[in-house]
Amino acid sequence: MAAIETIELTKKYGELAALGGVSLSIPEGDFFGLLGPNGAGKTTLIRILTTLLRPTNGKAGILGLDVVKDRAKVRNLIGVVPQAMTSDLDLTGIETMDIYARFYGMPKKERQERIYELLEMVGLRERAKDLVATYSGGMRRRLEIARGLVHKPSILILDEPTIGLDPQSRHVVWELLEKFRKMDKLTILLTTHYMEEAETLCDHVAIIDHGKIVALDSVEGLKKQVPEKDIVELTISGVDLEKAIEWVKTVPTVKSCVNRDDALIIGSDNGAQAIPVLIEGLNKMGANINKALLKQLSLEDVFIHFTGRPIREEEAKKVSFLLGAGVPSKWGK
Ligand SMILES: Nc1ncnc2c1ncn2[C@@H]1O[C@H](COP(=O)(O)OP(=O)(O)OP(=O)(O)O)[C@@H](O)[C@H]1O
Ligand SMILES: [Mg+2]
Structure with missing residues (x-):
């Protein structure tokens, strides 16, 4: 059974097709990257998979469960790290984790063990009782990854997990994802517009542009297609x-x-x-x-081959803070 499967998934906003018929099958245990520029439809796809947005047409399944019909069950199976930082600045690291763990109905003892284990793994054990407001961007991101894993999900879904981080913090996040993947036998889906991120981490990469998958293969396989x-x-x-x-x-x-x-x-x-x-x-x-x-040949060159243009990372970074998952909730659904 596929960990994540979509069949001809579409999402329309008026005339605009944010997703124009995406079919994907991601096997269990895969580290899968969705690579695309601003406005390609990455966040839209993630929001549908994480049950936050209804597709206009088509189907999406998580371990055989439908994301629309089996919302609650799907939510238990996935851990989510959204594009915009969502951790509350007024809470401490532990409180952030504990709220999520309670939300998933974890008993007290299990909760405490899991929270300390995760905070230790992401290097925040010492800062666990400090307010998130005092964390650096990289620390906050690490906390959000730990939070996404608190209920031991089978699949971790991350939307641009290293956007806006400095190169060193980005590498720390990469190492963490590799570590969690091995330890928890996770399936990981991440979106990114950093070529190096996709090249370093992913078993398979799909290039998405204007709401459509234009290429899908291993990094080596993609290079061979050029x-x-x-x-x-x-x-x-x-x-x-x-x-x-x-x-x-x-x-x-x-x-x-x-x-x-x-x-x-x-x-x-x-x-x-x-x-x-x-x-x-x-x-x-x-x-x-x-x-x-x-x-x-780099993955960037592969991207140019399939889309006819480069991803301009700096531009992309700037705009992504304004668009994407941080859009007001009244825009959702
Ligand atoms: N709520 C909405 N209402 C109208 N249009 C939307 C809405 N959400 C997204 N869009 C549009 O759908 C398209 C895909 O947006 P999406 O956020 O999925 O792109 P993305 O690949 O995540 O981009 P980024 O790299 O900037 O995060 C864009 O053209 C965007 O403007
Ligand atoms: Mg986005």
Whole structure:
């Protein structure tokens, strides 16, 4: 039985299809990543799976239970870490955990043991009695992950768990997720727009764009689906970038070319052969070559291949704080 299954799932807001027919099957024990830019539909999918939003059409199941008809049972099976930080600043770490544990009807002794065990694991044992208001962003996130696990769910669902965290805190969260996954034999579904996060953690990755899954495979499998073998990155100045891109696309061995943060990202069958030709041609157009790199294919390049554009992480980060799961509840349903 699949841990998570969706069949032709759609969600419409008026004319806008936030989800346009998503079919997915995530096996038990999988670490699954849903990778997509702002507005792709990640939070919408998560909110349906976590019973907070009704789909317009289609079906979604958690371990064989329907997310609409078996809401209460589904809620017991899943742990959820929403996109926006939701832990109450006026509570201590222990109180935060205890409220959730009571909500799931855990007896006192079991509750206490589990809470201390989890706080220890996320490195907050020492700060357990301090107010959440005094925690750093990374600590708060760790607490929210522990809170999501308090009732020993089979599936942990996280919406952009490391958004807005500094790189060090992000790595701490990654280590934690790996640890919990092994210890509790969890199935984990996370959404992210950080390529490195998906590449580091996930067994399988689905790329979602405009409410549709455009590719789904292991990270290695996704890379194999891209015809370019090498990526050449050229930072240039002194010419019109659009004109330069037009010309680059005519060079033999070049398969694709896009502009990312004023660098040309060029997919090629043979990067080493392409570089001298590209530099000579661009020089002739009057361009200065400020930097030239030959790189192995990354998940970011896979994303560009399937969506025709890069994810701009900084932009994405800014906007995500304004949109996403933090939308007023009157917008829900
Ligand atoms: N309550 C709502 N009413 C109207 N439109 C909505 C609502 N919630 C989401 N949308 C729209 O649906 C689309 C998908 O939004 P969603 O929040 O699922 O994207 P996301 O992939 O989570 O993006 P982000 O990376 O910014 O969190 C967007 O175009 C968004 O504006
Ligand atoms: Mg979102």
